[in-house]
Amino acid sequence: MSGNARFEDRTDAGQALAAMLHGRTKPTTDDVVFETQALCRQFGDAGTRVDALRDVGLSILQGEFIVLLGPSGSGKSTLLNILGGLDVPTSGSVRYRGLELSQADEATLTRYRREHVGFVFQFYNLISSLTARENVQLATELVASPMDATSALAMVGLDGRQDHFPSQLSGGEQQRVAIARAIAKRPDCLLCDEPTGALDVQTGRQVLEALARVNRELGTTTVVITHNASIGRMADRVVRLRDGRIEGIDANARKVGASELDW
Numbered sequence: 001m002s003g004n005a006r007f008e009d010r011t012d013a014g015q016a017l018a019a020m021l022h023g024r025t026k027p028t029t030d031d032v033v034f035e036t037q038a039l040c041r042q043f044g045d046a047g048t049r050v051d052a053l054r055d056v057g058l059s060i061l062q063g064e065f066i067v068l069l070g071p072s073g074s075g076k077s078t079l080l081n082i083l084g085g086l087d088v089p090t091s092g093s094v095r096y097r098g099l100e101l102s103q104a105d106e107a108t109l110t111r112y113r114r115e116h117v118g119f120v121f122q123f124y125n126l127i128s129s130l131t132a133r134e135n136v137q138l139a140t141e142l143v144a145s146p147m148d149a150t151s152a153l154a155m156v157g158l159d160g161r162q163d164h165f166p167s168q169l170s171g172g173e174q175q176r177v178a179i180a181r182a183i184a185k186r187p188d189c190l191l192c193d194e195p196t197g198a199l200d201v202q203t204g205r206q207v208l209e210a211l212a213r214v215n216r217e218l219g220t221t222t223v224v225i226t227h228n229a230s231i232g233r234m235a236d237r238v239v240r241l242r243d244g245r246i247e248g249i250d251a252n253a254r255k256v257g258a259s260e261l262d263w
């Protein structure tokens, strides 16, 4: 199901993606990882109804780095949860490479999450009695051909920290272990909900650098939630949400490195 194979290397893939995002070529069905149409999610009932998402239409392409930007309560987590098969819409369509997630049964959604999606949340949820390497290994036990834990930790710059326990690591390092855990099963897409929300600027940048490297070198389609507009500068496209609607989508002519960001 991965769309990467047809590219010789990541440079070709990056150039092909840029050509599509800037309108020079048209994406084919194979290039589209997610597509939502008229997506709505309501919570509560008549008296207490909240429209968390209203009429959201969005396509996300293979290899894209997307930032979902919006104030608290604008629907970012709801959208990410639906893309990740953790929640289903009230109405409308959400497809992952042609699989209609809104119609999928629980077993299909479980398999989808396990095989194709890596999640990173604000809080790292590492197991405190396991080392960094063991935390990563544990997540790959049910996976057919995982990356080995040492390579996954090296990818996020933690080569020297494999045998450390979470309590011996800083917040930013723990978050990078969480990223290594998510990528070790070689997911097609990485969905990150406020991954730098609990971190200071300096460590936040290191976490974002790790995400950018995974996106660039493994070609993992990446969606990052933030309420911080500065982080949008490292994305291919910024999707701005407000009151459950897409307010606008901006393609960056030039992505900046995470080390250049400030907030």
Ligand code: ADP
Pocket: 043, 044, 050, 051, 052, 070, 071, 072, 073, 074, 075, 076, 077, 078, 079
């Ligand atoms: P964001 O991630 O942008 O902060 P959310 O997607 O978490 O926004 O929430 C969007 C809206 O939906 C908010 O008004 C929130 O209170 C509401 N909401 C989210 N999840 C639930 C839920 N499980 N039950 C009721 N309301 C919810």
